[in-house]
Amino acid sequence: MDLIAAIIQNKEVFKVLYAIVIVLVCSIIVLRTHKLFHLSLHQGIRYFRNAFFFYGIGFFIRYILGSSWIYTNLNQYYLLIIELLFEFFLVMAGFFLLYSLLWKKFESAGSKPLTSLFHSRIAIFYIMALIVVVLDFLWQEYYFMFFSQIIIFALAAIIAYNNYQRNSRRGKFLKLYFIAMLLSFLAWLFNAVIALALNWNKPIQIGIYLINLIIFLLFLYGVVRATKKTR
Numbered sequence: 001m002d003l004i005a006a007i008i009q010n011k012e013v014f015k016v017l018y019a020i021v022i023v024l025v026c027s028i029i030v031l032r033t034h035k036l037f038h039l040s041l042h043q044g045i046r047y048f049r050n051a052f053f054f055y056g057i058g059f060f061i062r063y064i065l066g067s068s069w070i071y072t073n074l075n076q077y078y079l080l081i082i083e084l085l086f087e088f089f090l091v092m093a094g095f096f097l098l099y100s101l102l103w104k105k106f107e108s109a110g111s112k113p114l115t116s117l118f119h120s121r122i123a124i125f126y127i128m129a130l131i132v133v134v135l136d137f138l139w140q141e142y143y144f145m146f147f148s149q150i151i152i153f154a155l156a157a158i159i160a161y162n163n164y165q166r167n168s169r170r171g172k173f174l175k176l177y178f179i180a181m182l183l184s185f186l187a188w189l190f191n192a193v194i195a196l197a198l199n200w201n202k203p204i205q206i207g208i209y210l211i212n213l214i215i216f217l218l219f220l221y222g223v224v225r226a227t228k229k230t231r
Contacts, residue, residue: 090145
């Protein structure tokens with residue numbers, strides 16, 4: 001309890017350190033998966049890479065550019081823009097992770113878009129992410145972000161589990177992927193409960209931060225294992 005109390009008292013410092021770890025993890029994942037894509041030319045890896053590129057940007061914006069510990073005298077309009085950008089990048093990252101599991105259903109093997117960051121199918125996700133951000137802005141809550149991410153990660157966990165069951169050759173990596181997706185679903189579910197029912201209970205919120213760190217580290221571990229085999 002003393003540790004939790006210390007974290008709460010120094011929450012801005014804790015958030016910056018938390019963001020730095022996640023941004024570093026995302027950077028490593030992006031760099032390693034970028035190399036892996038060029039070796040394998042697997043389209044799903046491109047979208048997986050994009051997800052962590054967006055997560056890294058989102059966490060950097062929210063917890064470093066938006067930190068009152070680093071930047072004093074932040075005005076309300078600046079903080080509003082920070083929150084909107086953070087939500088947009090977070091929602092888009094979730095969409096990219098889901099699409100990394102579904103891309104074969106929408107793209108043929110021979111049709112590779114010039115860029116995986118933006119094309120006609122991905123444009124739909126950008127529009128949906130913007131709608132989520134605008135609706136949350138109008139309602140002054142995070143309802144739509146929470147519900148969209150809960151649905152996305154519930155679907156992603158189911159798909160990842162089915163992939164794990166069907167492909168025994170890559171069993172360990174796919175098992176890690178499924179666990180990470182399941183934990184992501186639970187983290188978003190708990191986040192929604194904390195926000196809507198418990199009014200952002202701080203000790204529980206710290207637990208969510210720790211779950212998020214575990215999720216990102218699981219993804220990092222899986223990526224490091226996968227890329228080691230290609231060297």
